[in-house]
Amino acid sequence: MVWGGNDGAVDRWVKQLEEDDPKLVSLHILSFRKITTTELGRIFQAIGTNTHLHDLYVSGHLLDASCIDHLSESLTLNDTLKTLNLGNSSFGENAHVFGLFCEGLAANEGLIKLDLENKGLLSNEENKYQVAHLLAKCLTKNNTLQELNLARNELDDTAIEILAPAMTRLLKINLSMNNIGEQGAHAIAKQLIENASSKVQELELSDNGLLAGASVLASALENNKSLRSLKLVDVVSTEMELSELPPAAMEEGDNKLDEDDDAKKTDETRTLHGNALARALGQALETNKTLSHLCLDNNGIESKALDELAQHLSTSAITELKLRRNRIDDDGALLLSKMNKLRHLELGENGIGAKGFGALLDTELHYLGLFGNAIGGFGADPSLLPELSNSQIKRLDIGCNRIIHQDLEAMVEVLLKNGVPGLSLLEMGGNVEDKEMEQWEVTMSRLLAERKMDIVWKRKPTDMDNSVPPPM
Template sequence: MAWGGNDGAIDRWVKQLQENDPKLKSLHILSFRRVSAADLGRIFNAIGTNTVLEELYISGHALNVTVMDQLSEALTINETLHTLNLGTSTFGSDIDVFGLFCEGLAANEGLRKLDLENKGLLCNKQDKYRAIYLFAEALAKNKHLEELNLTRNELDDRAMEILAPALTGLLRINLGINNIQKLGAKAIAEQILVPSSKVEEMELSENPLLEGASLIAAALGNATKLRVLKLVDVVSDQSDFTALTPPALGNSTKLEDDDAEKNNKKADEKRIKYGSALASAIGQSLIKNKTVTHLWLDNNAIDSRALQSITDNLLESNVIELKLRQNLLNDEAACSLASAASHRLKHLELGENSIGPKGFGMLMDSQLNYLGLFNNAVGGFGADPANVPELLTSRIQRLDIGCNKITHEDVAAIADLLLKQGVPELKVLEMGGNVQDTEYEQWEETIARILAQREDLDIIWKRRPDQIDSTKPPVL
């Protein structure tokens, strides 16, 4: 792999490309490096006949008509370049330049992955959607591209109505952090989430889908090839997640403000309405869909009652990974998920909910391999051993219970459990953000006792150096 940075690099790269140097399979020209249009043209001309280079990253470099014509020509000839990332944040504003790129893309037979994150595809002031039309036409002609990243392009409903029919031949699509709403979601549901589509992975996170989220979820039942669906934070207005937090007076104040804003967002009635509709539609789709294996539903105001629609049908699904961070889930949801985790579900992420000791115990006594409970309310289980079963058949291999107000009493209960061979397959235990200074030595002694007998266990519990109060003497 070559990265831009040294004097004479351009000449060396051109020579390597022309001679098909087997060492130059990846070329990344850093965005802050100054490269003239003439030098870019030399590189593109050499790529045209090269049969070794597989990856080219030139994001952040402005491309004029002359240079783009050379790259477009190279794309029509070259069949070994598999990954391409190019253009600036205004790439889509110059139709002459972008049009030439689309011509090369349409004829290309080598590219498998195209990254156009933050390329201003709707920036043209004369004709807002002209670049989208050209791009859709190129995609429709290209039969070899497999993966496309279009995040952060402010794509709206009209853009998706134009693009959706041209995306069905791809395997992986990332449409996150755009402005797709109900009509755009409808176009995706009707064009992409259908049996004839080849799409296996799709991300729509951080779009203001609102009611459109349930349209996507309902269409999941018809998506016979889709394996991965990411719908993180899709029941919020766009302003909710693009507005910047005002400068805080201090770190503690900022953390408190962030927590308050997060809690207000989670509890918003409109979000709960759309989150419930999303969960209900997902649950119904799982009755029919047997291909989806990974579902990301973080930060969608899904409460325990709404989640029941998913857990009712999770057991017979093929879902392996389920992410539900930052929702409104409590012990009731945890118990339902624990019952549904006795089949194929292996990875469950429930960080930043309201799971308590009872739900924690139920989830631990399951067939899950990974359980994420960061920043919940599981602390205090040590006071009542009944909260944690013997767990002799637990399949948990990695557990995250960081920031749960866990005390040394809880750690002692964990030690008793682990030393009696409970959770026999546990390899990683994350407990950062719990220990108080007054209990530090007790934690250290108890954890040392655990590790003396469970040598294959990695316990992560100490605070990072930036979290330690420098005004207090170190614990020796």
């Protein structure tokens, strides 16, 4: 793998490519490295007869007609290259340059993954949708491509109506962080979900203002037999997720972003669409037996909207469900605790308390994420924490949950009596206060002396990254 280089690096890469060096299987030229279009053209030309390079990453670099012409010709000859990421945010401005690339892509018989994230695909001032038409045309001709990333291109409903019919043979599609609305959602539902010839297995539509279109997508799943993973994070609002703005956008002492974000969380229109989405998914899962991974973070979904979803989860193929940052309380937790096929459940930053916590622990889940809820207080009532001898949980995240030492003691008693017998990782950071630190130290030492597991508990809430749940 090559990530950059000193002077003479381009000559060395070209030599390796031309001599078909079996050691050069991946070439990653960092965006901040200075490289001319002429040098890129030499690299692209050398790829034509190479049989060992699998991955080429030249994202962030300016491309012109000359170097792309070399790449296009190489793509018609080379069937070894598998992944390609190229161009900067102005790649889509020049339809002629992009068209040359599409000519090579249409004829290529080896590429599997194409990453065109943030390439300005609608930035052509003369004809806004010309590049979309060019890409759609070549996708219909290419028979090997399986994965396509079109995130962050400001794609709108019209662009999606152009592209969707050409993407049915793909297996994995990322359309997140665009400008897709209800009309675009209808096109996706018709072409990529309801269409019996669609092969799409993974679909990412997060951070688009689908609004009522989110429910249309969910309903389309009823007879779908190909989709395995669907990500619909923050799709019931047209506002940007304020928590993702850079800190520099906020003046010192200004809490406007926090106030606006809180308002977004409790917006009733948002919740109306979020609840409709959850109910539509519940109805679709009555017959859909293929979808296994479902992500619905940050959609204002309430517990009352989970009835139908919970009812059909047990007979569906869903093993992973993410509902982070919604409006789910103990009632919703109790519904979800009855779903015996779920193995990974993420409910961080909701409103779940001690009662819901106890119910969710006593399940066949392998991972339970409850970061940023309010489960503290179960130590005062032993009935809230059952013996849990049949719990299947292996990883548990209860960071930032107002857990005090009394709660910790109650949990340790259960664990020392072989409750949650398979637990290997316990994350509890952001709970202990300085005044209880010594007590926690003693109790944790007692637990670790008898139970072998990894425990993370000393971090303060301000030290924790609460934006991303733990990886699988």
